[in-house]
Amino acid sequence: MRALQYAFDEALASLWRGRTSGLLSTATIAVALFVLGAFLVATSNLERLGAEWSRAAEMSVYIDDETTPEMRSAVEAMLAPGPLIVSFRFVTKLEALERFKQTFADLAAAAETVGDNPIPASYEVRLHTTPGSQDAVDELAARLRRSEGVVDVRYDRQWLDRLLAAVNVLQGVGLVLGAFLTVAAALTVANVVRLALYARRDEIDIMRLVGAPDAYIRGPFIMEGVLQGGMGAALALAALATVFLAIRGRYLMPLAAAVNLSSVRFLSLELCLVLLAGGMLVGCFGGLVASGGRDS
Amino acid sequence: MDSALSALRAILKALIETSKLSKLYSRGVHALRDLSLTIDKGEFLFLTGPSGAGKSTLLRLLLREELPSEGELKVAGRSLADLSYSQVQAYRRSVGFVFQDFRLIPRFTVFQNVSFVMRVLGVQAAVQQRKTFQVLKWVGLQHRMNSLPEELSGGEQQRIAIARALVNDPQLVLADEPTGNLDPDLSLEIMNLFREINASGTTVVVATHDRELIRRVGRRAITLDHGQIVEIV
Incomplete structure (x- = not known):
């Protein structure tokens, strides 16, 4: 618990010290998850509407x-x-x-x-x-x-089938693009954390020489990645919700006769949590990669 | 019977034992060559010799920063080469170290620099504060505990580095040219601190090329040259 508290305190301090580069990796994660989230919102809604239209075929x-x-x-x-x-x-x-x-x-x-x-x-x-x-x-x-x-x-069955097939393709494209951007985000986090690590190499040397446990040496850097990932994901979700509400109000309201607006929804709470956890996981991976390797 | 007893007594007395210890670097440089020596528990020992004699290499091996190329290095009866990663961490918690360039963390205050060691070992905050204050008082710098390292003189910075080495109650203190950046008066002051540390039972090994200082302190000194012992005084 003390190690966790130490990691958290140090990660926050390090994020504040390196806020410019930290902003870069947070933004990269936010962009990656925004793209992934946008595809998820679009495809989940199209799927839902398609299923509704299919039921009323x-x-x-x-x-x-x-x-x-x-x-x-x-x-x-x-x-x-x-x-x-x-x-x-x-x-x-x-x-x-x-x-x-x-x-x-x-x-x-x-x-x-x-x-x-x-x-x-x-x-x-x-x-x-x-x-x-x-x-x-x-x-x-x-x-x-x-x-x-x-x-x-x-x-209308034929065009519905075509629509559902297009949704599948869209999902695939979203996943590939999202995965690509997520890897890029993880690498950015790794590099930003590596910069923080380099800036604190004297401290780390001393920690190694006094026999500090790994949790204290690597913990702050992994936590820094997790925090960057979490903030990036939160930012992505906030931006996604804003864009969703704007599009819903501006472009979907006029189509209310054709589209059941109550079926056009934002991501479920579970998916939001998954995206948040995903962002943290990407950050954690970046932090792990950057602080990796034992040097005894 | 008497010889067996004296051998056993010697084993129990020894803290550090090296046997035909060699360290060969990749470019074929022999930093240490067939070094065999014993340092007793509670001893104060100087390692001296010219630059490149192997003093710092021996200290790095004792800190388990490096491994020997050949031979054996035992501390408290255990070969350092055989330690696992977690055992190395545990071993290092029993060793204090002092460097020529102090290696204080510039953004930390004096108090934070000393308590940092206990903080990263997960020691309770109350214990950290008590022990840090005690050790700062012992080196006579409790009144500077809120200062940053850059606000201190060289001698004061080295006293803080010594306080940091001591705060975890080590059984062994290693110092690599601790007075290299200090004038003769300050050097003697620092050596007096090491003598006090040693008087409390801690084994102290100091590497220095300052022969005058060794003479004034008057403890056993091993002279190294090209990685070999050339003189024991």
Whole structure:
């Protein structure tokens, strides 16, 4: 405990003495963790939104105005709930027009001028989101397209799959970039700690000659790295939160109709703690490398 | 029987024993060559000789900063070459050292320079303060405890270095040219401190080339030249 207190006191004093170079390594860690954190925020939110959109995945089956009740029965038979389909709902032409007017208020007047309601009736079909169901959904869509009275079939599964694949790529890029910057940050910390070590070489010589334990000789330098890492991580998280709130307010609020804003969140507390611990670990590694080697 | 007893007595009496001790540096320089000597517990010994005679090398070996190339060096019956890293640390806690250039830490006050040794050994703060004050009083510099080293004279700085060497109650004090930077009067003053340390039972080994000082102190002196003993007085 005394060694820990000594390491902490000496590390704080050393950080204050070498505050200019200490600032450099703290900033490097902050940049590395900011980049890593930014990718984590982006990908975790895209993943969450993707999962939400997947759960609400719908197929829209548009039908001709002239469709007979028999034709509709045949289509409804194909849409019966089963392994692929959760449920379906018929949307009349009038209902579809009202929705259009609500969603695109600016175009409502234009829709009135067309005269007859140009928007077709449709079936909104909710699909199961079981993995590997893609082929079966494609086949169902093809069968529906061939049915009499059906003018078009649209479903949003494909772009969702593409989005999720892009999220995976983004995650990979983030991890590689983050790892690269983290190594650079660790090396910067190691060099800054080495400078502190060089500045205090007389003290260290005396400590070695009086038989001071390693915890007292290396402890302050490792602690210095840990403190730099912790401060860098805290700085990164603060900057990340500021940028996140700014982007959310400025660019996402206008998209509230399409994006469920309550699902767009900052990093979880656990991830924040992991980033903080990660920063400290990087600093600790830098301190260990710099103060490494026994010289008896 | 008598010879066996006297041999046993000699072993118990000896603190430092070297046997055919050699130190060869990488460029083929023999700093010490087949050195065999015994230093008793509680002895005050001078090592003297010209520059490059091997005095500082022997002190470095005694501090276990370096290892012998050949031969054996035992302190309190244990070969220093056989010590593990943690044993070296423990051994060094029983040795005090004084250098020619004092090696005080400039940013520390006198008090901090002395208490630093105990601080990095994890000694309780109250004990640190008590012992530091005691030892500063003993070297007569308790009134300068808040000064920085640069504010002290050479003699005062060396007295602080001696206080630092003593604060941990070592069994052995090693001093490498401790009066090299001091005038003759101050040198004698410093030697008197070493004599007092020795009077309390601590073994003292002082390396110096100042023969006049050795004569005035009047203790056993071993003269080295080219790493070998050439004279014992």
